[in-house]
Structure formats: structure tokens, C-alpha cells
Amino acid sequence: MLKEYKTVSQVYGPLMLVESVEGAKYGHIVDIEIADGTIRHGQILQVEKDKVLVQVFEGTEGINVNDSTVRFLGKPMELALSPEILGRVFDGIGNPKDDGPAIIAEKKLNINGNPINPYARDFPNEFIQTGISTIDGLNPLVRGQKLPVFSGAGLPHDDIAAQLARQATVLGEGEAFAVVFAAMGITFEAAQFFIDDLTNTGAIERAVMFINLANDPAIERIATPRVALTAAEYLAFEMDMHVLVILNDMTNYCEALREISAARKEVPGRRGYPGYLYTDLATIYERAGRIKGRNGSITMVPVLTMPEDDKTHPVPDLTGYITEGQIILSRPLHRKAVSPPVDVLPSLSRLKDKGIGEGKTREDHADLYNQLYAAYARGKEAQELATILGEAALSEEDRNYMTFANKFEERYISQGYYDNRTIEQTLDLGWELLSMFENVELKRIDAELIAKYMPRFRDKK
């Protein structure tokens, strides 16, 4: 029952008002045929009596009031899915963008999904080895977690995202693994870098790409993460795959949302972003996870650039309140050519304690990272003090910690984008670096563990 109307009365910003419509439902989608015969897509934002407010994904350029036909499709936006989506490239709303055929749907799913019942969730506790010491050793990632990368303009977040996609494995298992990559408003170069990287490693066959580039319609970005997650849910919960979802860049998504909100003349929250930004982001991020009794999982790494490296900007701020930690990149480290330049102290993985320890990584893991953190924090303070007072003014103890911090940055943090360290290598490196301290300084580590692990590294000296 397709209903067609030629009653467009207003077009402003990305929005369009259609009048005298019968039976329109909130959230359903429309096709818009404009004067030159091309079709655009839209979604209903509000229905008041017979007036319908539609957001147009491809933008309203070229739409006129008289010659546009609006077709109400009577259903929410859906994505056609089948195992054939693996290895394919789609646009931001799920139409094929490569030269391949259209997807013959085995299943059509509403892109908005439904919230996972917290009671049906299974707790993420399987350690994922990423091969990156600052993540594996200090902020371990587990299956079903959402761990964003907070970056800034000019920082190498793309390299880290690619490294994660390339190296992430679960120890001792050979289960089906897939990557879903959603590009929102990033440059062609950034997207191509990722595609090339996946192609070189052969992972492209297990990847699904949804690409909305910087010059693609901005409003389309509102659908992109939802479309990508619908594909991920299909792969994870219907095909038992472990899916890594990379959303790049969420800041662009939020800006698109702000554009719609401004066009609707809504009361803005902070920095013009709508008051419901938190809820909206949550409906995206919370789609990561594991479900009891299902084999697959969705692990999510959203990438976002912080305007002026400001962590309190609404986008990183609200993201941090929803995700289970964050990996923050540091400009000073990047300048020192430390790669990946992970700012260890403010980075955090909230689920780390559940994925590590005996039987998962190693018994000394928790104590070790606590000690490394504490020592590095102390060393950073000493570094700062040295810049103010000069190194000579430091106490011997402070000098010691500063040496530690320097070595830690050179050897532990810096490893390059193609070094894939095992968790044992990462842990041992931690012990080796700590071996410059007396046992009594290592307050955060259980005495028995020191006795068990430390001698190896002391002897080396």
C-alpha cells in the first residue's frame, strides 16, 4: 500500500514538510521523486494531524515544492541482509557502492534495532589480544566491549584502528571473525587507507564497509552507524561471528544530528547539540555486547576527533559516559614520534579486570598494570617538575622515576603499527622496566608475585 503525495509545502535545511497526508506513522521512511526523476530517501521525524515532517538523507538541494512526489513506504528503514554482505562495500544507507550485485535479502531488519534486555546480556570477559602493549597490558579490551579512541586532528587514529582490525585475536581460539567498518564524513584518503590495509592482509573478505565520505550527503550519516550495526548484529547473532565494529568518525555523526536539530528549531543543549544527544548516542553504542546462549559478539571501537583536543566537548564527554573506557591519543607523544601515541594516564578500560588474570592472561597482570600506572604517573610528575626546576633540583627518587617514565615511553608505549606483541611479551616488558626499583617501592604488587617473577629480570641486569 504505497501512498503518493504531491503536497510538499515547505523545504528548509535538510527538512521537508508534506501536508494532507493520511495515515503517516512516526519513524517510517519515504521515497521522494524530484523533478528530474531521481529518487531520494527520507525519514519521518514528526507527524501532526495531516502534516508530516521529513528529514531528507541526501539533502534537499534541487527539491521544489510543486514537482516533488513523496511516497510513504509504511515501514521503518530496513537493511537487506545475507551472508553475501561479507567483502562488500555499501554507501551510508546500505546501497551497494562497489560493482557487485544487489543483496538478495535472506532477512530484512529494522536498522534501529531494539535494546538488548540487560538480563539477556552475557558479561564481556574474554580477553582480546590486540598486540598493542598500552592496550593489552594496561587497558585490556574484551569481547563485547565498546572502547572508543579519542583523537584529534592530525593524530594517527586511523593507523590505530587499522592495527586493531589487523591484529585483534582471542587467545587460543579459531572462531569466525569479521570486521564492520562505518565511515562517516571521513576523507577518501582515510577510507582508502583502511580498505587498502584490509586488502593487503586479506581481511577484506571478512569485512563489510559502509562508506559515507566527507562529500557525501551529511544527513545520510545519521543512518550510517545504525545500518552498520544492523549488519554487525546479523553477523554476530545469526551467523555466530565475532564482529569488530569500527565507527569513524562519531564527531561527524553528531554534527549531522545537530544540523537536523537546528533546522527543527529545537532548544539546544551544550554547544548547540540537541538535549537528546546522550540518548541518541546510547542507542548506537549500547548495541555492542554479548548475549547469553549466542556464540557471536559485537566489540565496538568508535573513533572520534575532539575539537581542540578538548575532552570536555559534548561528543567525547557523552561518549565517555556510555562507553566502557577510552583510549586517548597524546599530541606531545606523537610529536616525540612515539607510536601509537597512547596517552596512558587518562586512558582506561572499565572491563579490564574481568578479562585478565590466571587462566585468561597471567596471574600477575592486574598488580603489574597498577604498579606501572602508579610509577609512570609519578615519573610524569617528575618530568614536569624537571621542566620547571631543572633536573638537578630533583631528589634522587624523583630522578629515578623520571628515568623510568622516559624508558616506559620509549620501549613500552612506542612499538610501531606493525609490531604485534604477545601478551607475555607485554607483561615481561613491564617487569623488566620495573626491575630498576627496589621491591619495597613496588607497593601495588603482591610480595609473592614479586618473588616469582622479578628475579628473572634482576639477574639480567
Next chain:
Amino acid sequence: MSELSKGTIIKVAGPVVVAEGMVGARMYDVVRVGGDNLIGEIVELRGDLASIQVYEDTVGVGPGEEVVNTGAPLSVELGPGLISSIYDGIQRPLDQLVAAQGDHILRGSAVPGLKRDVKWRFLPTIENGTKVSHGDIVGQVQETTLVLQKIMVPAGVSGTVEGLNEGEYTVEETIGAVVADDGSRTELKLMQKWPVRQARASRRRLAPNEILVTGQRVIDAFFPLGKGGTACVPGPFGTGKTVVQHQLAKWVDADVVIYVGCGERGNEMTDVLLEFPELVDPHSGEPLMKRVVMIANTSDMPVAAREASVYTGITMAEYFRDMGYSVALMADSTSRWAEAMREISTRLEEMPAEEGYPAYLGARIASFYERSGRVICEGSPERTGALSIIGAVSPPGGDLSDSVVQATLHVVKVFWSLVGRLAQQRHFPAIDWLTSYSFYKEYLAGSFEDKEQGAEFAAMVQEAMNLLEQEAELIEIVRLVGAESISANDRMALETAKSIREDFLHQNAFHKVDTYTPIAKQFDMMKVILHFHEQGLAAIENGAETSDIFKLAVREDIARAKYVDYADKDKIIGITGIIDEQIKALYAPVA
């Protein structure tokens, strides 16, 4: 209420729906919206137009569909079966929703809050023929091994009890009746209903007079919460708000704990759901879950139900308080609740106050926290109950000038300030000792059986606080001129302050011993740290070098005292002896 009024939808905008023809509707009446029977609540009336906030996703709803008024405000079911349950924001049991709908939450379900098919053993505690009125206890049900649920006469009912019998009943079956003087009969059931937005009455409010022991050292010793008091935990993300809330929920010395996960992470709720049944209550040895009710409305669940979830929680808490219990309610996080209010307010096109929040934000927050308190309950036998509220606040960017933080600080008596700087140093709980405060400190001494010991503890805590203050001042000087230039006594003070921070205030929530510290152990630990300070000063007086004092082996014993199981009591207080020995060796002439 013979005819339920019906209306027709004219507008849908996200979670807000407007319907016309709603004759006779009242504010906050619950309505059923559209063909899917979505649950909603009336939040605005203009003539026969009603604005409705809908507790479920409104995609697919449109003008012309029907709205049916149930004629009753949003209520919760109170009775046996609450404990150990896990509900969403409007008391739908999540475990049963999984069974009914699968892994995702779908719309339009109507599973009741209390199970209808479970039989509970009811034991009357009064004789038939007794005169009763509102709040009187007529009998009891042993709901779990930890909670004995008292069955009370509902509000507005009084008269003579008859037909009350011991037996097995479901929550809907009649356990007896109350016959009023005019001959009208009210049947008594195990279950009663109560509208969530209305506070349950009590006879009289009392001021808190004792502290709620939590086993968290920085809280109990430095910033204690009173039984019946209110506390607020604001902090930027990553500072451990949720861990603090979890720790309190686990270890707090309350009879019943209500945990409201309001707009928080799904995985964290799952952690609670999986972890709590495994945890053992330190006071009784039983699984903790046997005294917990959980409300989980995660951030991806509908926003209107999130707005309701704190009210659902506090109403259940009041119900247990009315039985004469000490109840603790944790709300994590009230910022999400405030944001839900803001979202609804925006959709209603109300004029915003600060940061887009509605002008009534402060009033709503204040009236929520005022539902806490220590009270003499309604009815006989006479009993006192207490309801303590601990609210987490998540201010944007950790900025404490945020409207929600400020509105909360107006009403709460305890402020645990979480700061990013401490969290980055992995000092947990990251509660800043210099800016936090508590109005219940005076009751700390009362938590010891031995009055003198209580007074001593309070004095020690004050001394420790002074040392921390001194440290904050000294550290500036040291930064500028170096540690060598301050006096030996000041250096000792700095070292002791460090020890207080690292060996007392820092507490590892994930260590099996350190996670909970009995108040007596807190006393011993503090005593040992300050004893070292005293002896250190004495040694300096006698010419010992500070560097030698700081290097003593006993300092490792002090540092590890927190990991010592308090079953080995003497092991901690015994450290004082070792201190004396080692310090003496520094300056006493060798015989």
C-alpha cells in the same frame, strides 16, 4: 471510573504523543497508546488535548490511533516477590521479559511486577477482632532468608480484622478482611499498589543519629553517611562513580538495598546481575542478592521509563522502610534522570532554564532526596525505619557548576567529590579528601560499642585530616624550594600524609580482603599509621635522621596492613610493637 475515557492521537514527536478528546483525564494518569498498547503517562493537559510521555519506542505510531486512559496514576506493586527481582524503569520484570520476548526488549508487553503464581507462607501476627488502621502490621512473610516482609494495612483502611488465617497465598488472594465501623469490608491481600510520584506517609521524621557503615575507609572514617541521610557522588567519567556505588550496594550495613541503574551501561548492569548473586553478605553469610531489588533502565531503553525509574525505586524503598527496616537506595546516575526530564521537557516545548533543563529541575531533585530520612513509621507496633539515598551525578566534563550537581548539593548532606587527578594516579576510591564533606561526622564515635574508643577514633581521624591539610600546604613549598629546605618535622608530616593516602585512603575494590574493612580494623590501621608518626617525631627529637626513619622495614608492614584479614586482629595492632622496636634501635644506645 465507570467509563474509561478514550482519545485520538493527533501528533507524534519522538517519545511525546499528543491526543485529543481526552475528556476527564487527570495529570499523570497512565494511558495505553495506539494499536501496540504502549504504556504512557499524561504530562500536560490543555482543554481536551493531553500530552503523553510514552515509555516505549514510538516508531510506527501515527495520528488517528486510539489512546485509552486507565484512570490510575503510574503505580508499583508492593508485596512478596520484590526482593531479588530485576525490573525495568516501570517495574516490568526483565527476566520474565526475556522468557516472553527473547533477548531484545520489544514493545507493548504487560508482564506484572509481582509473580501471580507463587504461593507465599503467611503468618498472622495479630488476632482476629483486633482494631487496626493504616500501617498496622497484620502478619509476615519470610520472603528470603534475609528479608522478613511485614504485611501492613494499606492507606485509608481501618476497622476490625476478621478472617485472618495462616496459610499459603498468592499475592492476589485474600488473606483476611478489615470491617470498618460503618460495616464496609476491605479485603486484605499480600500485595498493595502505590503511585510512584507520591511519597508514602510516615508518622514523624527524625534526624539521623548513627552512621551507615560501608566498610569503605575514606567514607566511614572521613565522610560518613548517616542512616536516613543523603549523599551525592559527582565526578567526571572514569573516576569510579559506579564502582563506589557498587561497593556501597555490596557492603552497606542496611537491611534492604535498592539499586537503580538509571540510563547507565548495559554491560555494567549485567556485571551487577551476574556478580551480586555470587557475593556473600559480610553480616549474615547469605548471598547478597537476598536483600537487593534491582531496577535497570539502561541508556538505550526508552527515555521516559528512565525518568520514572528513580520514582519506582524510591517507592519500593519507602515500602520496606515502612516495615521498620534500614533501606539504602543507590541511584546511578541522577544526571541521566535529569536529562530524561530535559528531553521530555524539550518535546513539550517548555521554556528552558539553564542548559536546556526545565525550570522545575531543582524542585524535582529536592523532593526526590527529601523522600529519604529516618522516620517513625505509621501504625503499630511502633517502629523506626530509615531510608538513605546515595545519588551519583555525572556532570559534563566533570564541571561541578553543572545544574544537576548544584541542585543536588543544595539538598544533600554528604558530598563525595571524585576527581580525575586521583583516578589518573589510580588512587581509588578517587574521593578528594580536601573538598568532600559530611554533616554526619559527629555520629562516627557512636558506631563503636566502646564509647572511649569511638571518641579516640574521631580524634585520630581529625589528626589525620590535619596532616593531609598540612601536606597540601607543604607540597607547594616543596615544589618551589625542594624537600631539603623544610624542617625534619615537616618532612615527617609529609611522609605520614603520604602513608595516610596510600595505606589508608586508597582501597582496592577488587582485592578480596581490602574490598571491605570493618570499622574496628579501620581503627587499628589508623592507630598504626599515627603511632609511626608519633614515634618518628620522637626519634627526630632524639637526633635520628628522617631518611633512616623512612627506610625502616616496618613501613612495609604498615603498607600491607590493608590486605591482612581481620580474623588475624593482633597482626595489625601488633605492628605498633614492631614500630617501637625499630624506632628505638635508631637512637637508643646499643647495650
